[in-house]
Amino acid sequence: MADNLTLNINHVSKSFARIEKDDITNALADVDLHFHSKEFVSLVGTSGCGKSTILRLIAGLITPTSGSLDISGTPITKPGPDRGMVFQKPTLFPWLTVKKNVEFSLKMQNRLNGNEELVDRMLRLIHLEAFKDDYPGQLSGGMAQRVALVRSLISNPEILLMDEPLGALDAFTRMAMQDEILDIWQKSRQLVVMVTHDIDEAIYMGTKVVIMDANPGRIRAEIPIELTYPRNRSSSLFVEYRNQILEMMELGVKE
Amino acid sequence: MNTSEKNVTLNTNNSSQVPGSHLTRDALFELEQKEKTTAQKALDWFISLCPLLCCGIALMEYILIPDKYANKNPERYAVLLLIPAAVYLIFWIRAFLLYRKGKRQYFRDIRHRAPLYSVIYLLLTALDSLTLKTGLLLYPFIPWVNDIINAAILDWPMLLKSTVFTLRLLFLGYFGGVLAGLITGVACGYSRRIRYWIDPVIKVLGPIPTATWIPLIMLLATSLLAGSVFIVGLGTWFAVTVATMTGISNVDQSFYEAAKTLGTSERQLIFRIAIPYAMPSILQGMTQGMSSACISLMIAEMVGVEAGLGWYITWAKAWAAYNKMFAAIVVICIVFNFVTRVLDLVKGRILRWQIGVVK
Ligand SMILES: Nc1ncnc2c1ncn2[C@@H]1O[C@H](COP(=O)(O)OP(=O)(O)OP(=O)(O)O)[C@@H](O)[C@H]1O
Numbered sequence: 001m002a003d004n005l006t007l008n009i010n011h012v013s014k015s016f017a018r019i020e021k022d023d024i025t026n027a028l029a030d031v032d033l034h035f036h037s038k039e040f041v042s043l044v045g046t047s048g049c050g051k052s053t054i055l056r057l058i059a060g061l062i063t064p065t066s067g068s069l070d071i072s073g074t075p076i077t078k079p080g081p082d083r084g085m086v087f088q089k090p091t092l093f094p095w096l097t098v099k100k101n102v103e104f105s106l107k108m109q110n111r112l113n114g115n116e117e118l119v120d121r122m123l124r125l126i127h128l129e130a131f132k133d134d135y136p137g138q139l140s141g142g143m144a145q146r147v148a149l150v151r152s153l154i155s156n157p158e159i160l161l162m163d164e165p166l167g168a169l170d171a172f173t174r175m176a177m178q179d180e181i182l183d184i185w186q187k188s189r190q191l192v193v194m195v196t197h198d199i200d201e202a203i204y205m206g207t208k209v210v211i212m213d214a215n216p217g218r219i220r221a222e223i224p225i226e227l228t229y230p231r232n233r234s235s236s237l238f239v240e241y242r243n244q245i246l247e248m249m250e251l252g253v254k255e
Numbered sequence: 256m257n258t259s260e261k262n263v264t265l266n267t268n269n270s271s272q273v274p275g276s277h278l279t280r281d282a283l284f285e286l287e288q289k290e291k292t293t294a295q296k297a298l299d300w301f302i303s304l305c306p307l308l309c310c311g312i313a314l315m316e317y318i319l320i321p322d323k324y325a326n327k328n329p330e331r332y333a334v335l336l337l338i339p340a341a342v343y344l345i346f347w348i349r350a351f352l353l354y355r356k357g358k359r360q361y362f363r364d365i366r367h368r369a370p371l372y373s374v375i376y377l378l379l380t381a382l383d384s385l386t387l388k389t390g391l392l393l394y395p396f397i398p399w400v401n402d403i404i405n406a407a408i409l410d411w412p413m414l415l416k417s418t419v420f421t422l423r424l425l426f427l428g429y430f431g432g433v434l435a436g437l438i439t440g441v442a443c444g445y446s447r448r449i450r451y452w453i454d455p456v457i458k459v460l461g462p463i464p465t466a467t468w469i470p471l472i473m474l475l476a477t478s479l480l481a482g483s484v485f486i487v488g489l490g491t492w493f494a495v496t497v498a499t500m501t502g503i504s505n506v507d508q509s510f511y512e513a514a515k516t517l518g519t520s521e522r523q524l525i526f527r528i529a530i531p532y533a534m535p536s537i538l539q540g541m542t543q544g545m546s547s548a549c550i551s552l553m554i555a556e557m558v559g560v561e562a563g564l565g566w567y568i569t570w571a572k573a574w575a576a577y578n579k580m581f582a583a584i585v586v587i588c589i590v591f592n593f594v595t596r597v598l599d600l601v602k603g604r605i606l607r608w609q610i611g612v613v614k
Pocket residue numbers: 016017018025026027045046047048049050051052053054088
């Protein structure tokens with residue numbers, strides 16, 4: 001595993017064709033970002049500003065209209081298990097049991113043999129061993145999202161992309177999962193890019209918070225969070241960061 | 256501190272005293288049912304015994320009323336009447352014993368089936384009195400049951416041979432059709448270019464009933480078996496192709512995307528995502544294909560193929576052996592029912608994951 005990779009998003013713009021009118025949506029305009037391994041990037045911005053679009057570009061699910069993306073010089077052309085993605089909705093495969101969903105990625109790469117212990121460990125991590133033989137239709141929204149998380153984690157991707165992974169969880173589980181994810185990240189030291197609506201979450205988890213503007217989607221600011229883990233949500237520095245970010249986002253809305 | 260301790264004790268008290276917390280499902284059902292009066296209960300018991308009573312009526316009618324026509328081996332029909340009744344009696348006794356132990360669902364089950372079984376016995380009685388006893392019902396075209404049994408027993412090697420032939424043709428044609436349908440269906444559902452060429456073929460040929468092709472195929476086919484397998488499979492192929500195509504072209508794009516980020520190859524996308532997703536639709540097409548295969552099979556056997564149960568029926572009719580004809584019809588009924596039942600079982604097993612999924 002490349003320990004020191006750099007993810008380069010070089011002046012990327014992305015437009016989508018509209019279905020109804022003969023028109024296009026400019027989702028992203030000249031986004032230029034460079035991230036490294038061991039970073040935890042929180043991506044915040046108003047709804048529709050292109051956060052999911054950035055993740056999908058990194059994942060290789062869509063190609064940029066102009067500009068380019070590469071990982072340490074290797075261009076991103078198609079999706080791959082080196083870039084795990086947790087989607088905004090869980091997208092578990094309903095015809096597979098929880099366990100089969102979790103081991104899906106290993107199975108697709110013929111790496112299942114010898115890794116049974118890993119599968120069990122992942123299930124234990126999200127406290128769902130008891131549900132391993134159930135089908136996703138029988139899970140609650142939060143449980144499903146947890147399964148989706150470990151399903152992407154299991155092949156140990158170099159870059160983990162998460163699109164509001166904790167959006168469906170209640171406040172208490174959400175905080176517990178934040179710590180779980182941080183724990184995983186601190187052990188594996190991969191690059192994490194996480195989209196969130198929750199500014200507290202962004203500051204609590206990220207080494208860097210990226211704030212976006214809408215119409216078209218642009219980068220407003222990149223704010224490094226220089227706090228040590230585990231962070232205290234009520235510390236004065238934390239509150240300062242929160243005020244700073246809120247202020248910037250409000251500016252963005254006014255413009 | 257004090258209040259929270261109090262709360263804890265209160266809670267434990269509550270949970271141990273929830274009414275009905277250790278009810279069984281059966282007891283819950285009883286609890287929620289209206290209490291039945293003694294008269295209603297007596298009526299339930301009487302109805303549960305009705306099949307035996309009606310079996311008695313059928314037997315008495317058969318034995319006591321003099322026959323209008325010669326009836327060989329008369330005991331066979333009596334045995335046929337008695338066997339289901341004996342089985343029913345065994346289940347009834349079991350339900351009775353369990354009822355006394357408080358398990359009432361077995362009795363409810365028996366009580367639920369009793370009226371249907373009784374009516375079947377009464378219908379058999381009516382059939383017997385209209386045929387064997389009086390000849391009122393289109394004699395000789397509709398034989399009495401004992402006559403059908405005699406015919407079946409007398410001609411069993413031929414019947415068995417025909418059944419085996421029919422089953423072989425059905426399975427060859429059906430599975431051939433399913434396989435071909437899966438291949439074209441997946442190809443069309445997955446690749447827009449293939450669909451462009453296959454779609455018009457389906458649109459033009461689809462609405463034409465399979466049987467239309469029988470004369471032509473009988474002329475062209477190099478062997479009779481190949482021709483008939485083709486005819487049986489054609490309708491199945493069509494049904495499965497359309498169902499698979501629809502199922503696969505409806506696959507939720509987000510499943511493909513999720514799978515791609517998990518490292519699936521193009522081939523795996525088809526077998527691990529597209530086909531499982533389309534499975535409910537495919538199985539529906541397979542059920543439809545089965546009924547289509549059965550229809551074409553019978554027509555094919557009656558028209559061109561000189562073997563099988565369909566042929567047996569036309570052959571028996573040509574010799575005015577109506578009892579043999581009915582024997583074959585009964586066998587067909589049993590065979591097709593069995594096949595459909597097996598298909599339903601397979602379907603239920605494969606689609607287990609759908610249970611409880613809200614869509
Ligand atoms: N496949 C698509 N086709 C057309 N337009 C799209 C497509 N995907 C995204 N868009 C448009 O691009 C813009 C950005 O969408 P995106 O999903 O990235 O927003 P987002 O920041 O993730 O929003 P949210 O926080 O609500 O999820 C929106 O205006 C959306 O309408």
